[in-house]
Amino acid sequence: MRIELLHRLIAGTTTEEENRQLMEWFRECASKEEFFALFETAWKDSSDEMPRDVQERMYRRLNLNLDLDEKKKEVKAVPLRPRVSWKIWPQVAAACVIVVLSLLNYNMSHKQKQLAAQSFTVSAEKGQRAFVTLPDSTKVWLNSDTKISYPADYGMKERNVALVGEAYFEVAKNPEKRFVVEAKGMQVEALGTAFNINAYRNDNKMIASLFSGSVRVSYDDYVAILRPHESVRVDLLNRSFTQYKDENMASIALWRENEISFDGESLEEIAHIMNRLYNTTIHIEDESLKKECYIGTIRNNSLENFIDIINLTTPVVYEYKGDTVFLKRRTP
Incomplete structure (x- = not known):
């Protein structure tokens, strides 16, 4: 299981929980040789999926920790995807610590950026x-x-x-x-x-x-x-x-109880609200009718029920034409 986690760590596919497990294992590991041996195996078998900037940053750290003279460190670098021999592995143990921490930090920050870029929508x-x-x-x-x-x-x-x-x-x-x-x-x-x-x-x-x-x-x-x-x-x-x-x-907030309250809104304003509630278009044909104002609370059962209640104070007639309701004042 641990070697699989290290494979995924290097590939950048570990979860937050797996990152925590790896860090805890690394901190509590009684045998650092065991950890580094597993890490070397995972490193050798890993693919080249790691982002190049992360690779280069870690390889520079490895170079600085190898037992090389100053001249070699200036002119020679470990190539990408280095194959470090186990014979010199103890010499780069400290560098491996940095590598592991770099991978964990990169994975966690990368996942946080991915999460921040995503969003959920409810409509x-x-x-x-x-x-x-x-x-x-x-x-x-x-x-x-x-x-x-x-x-x-x-x-x-x-x-x-x-x-x-x-x-x-x-x-x-x-x-x-x-x-x-x-x-x-x-x-x-x-x-x-x-x-x-x-x-x-x-x-x-x-x-x-x-x-x-x-x-x-x-x-x-x-x-x-x-x-x-x-x-x-x-x-x-x-x-x-x-x-x-x-x-x-x-x-x-009466709308949560399926009720609608009006406090002096004009019929033109109310029609705009009805358009949303019933997913239809209400067209008021008479300009004077648009200015009629209403106060009260009604049960939001249906558009027809709403129009019937308006009829109690302002006689109107309506006609459906497709998705549009044409509303006008009733003539005597």
Whole structure:
């Protein structure tokens, strides 16, 4: 098993756990001759898959530790893929220590870079919602037409999430590792808390709302520390940043319960929300109808149910044409 691990070490394919095993074995090995004998065997049998810069760095270290005079060290170097005779192997024992450490360090840093370059994405398409538990047990609910992504090394140093759309977070407590959500230039940092972020791609506003705990919200040069039941609104048109006591907290995350709350939004704004929720296009034919405003909470059962509720205050008729719903005011 150990010779196999050394083969993989030289080839650069060991896992983090195997690297730890090798390092522990090397530190505790009672017989260094046994270790170096196995390493020499693995070295001789290994392929040329190791990156050239790593090879050259280790071979220079080997050269400096060989019993050569100064002149030879200046003009003669061990060629790539050296075949060191066991007769002089004790003379390069110290160099082998450096080689092993170099390989372990290279493998670990290389794997960390690979992980950092990878990412995972969770999406909720239009007309759908999603729920995901992140590797640190943080819970995330995704509203319709929402996407979050996080790197494969999430939680190793920090906990970073990128958001497009709307999501509700219940963050697992870990004071030693920051939790940061980035959404369209706005950053929300938390330790252990629950908050909602609304930052859809085509909207001209972003809203971060805190339910419990504490968060730090930053955008451009603006910074705010939120207390429970406070929100920050970023207006992307005039670049404003407003922190306020939110009297509407109870309805902000009702979408998780399959309900929709409106607080004075126009029908034009509501139609935009419906487009995401039902994966359809609502076209309002009457300009005056677009300006009608609504207050209340409705159960998100179907688009037809939504239109029936609108009918209670504003008589309308609708017609399906393919994936588009045409909505207009009903004439007397």
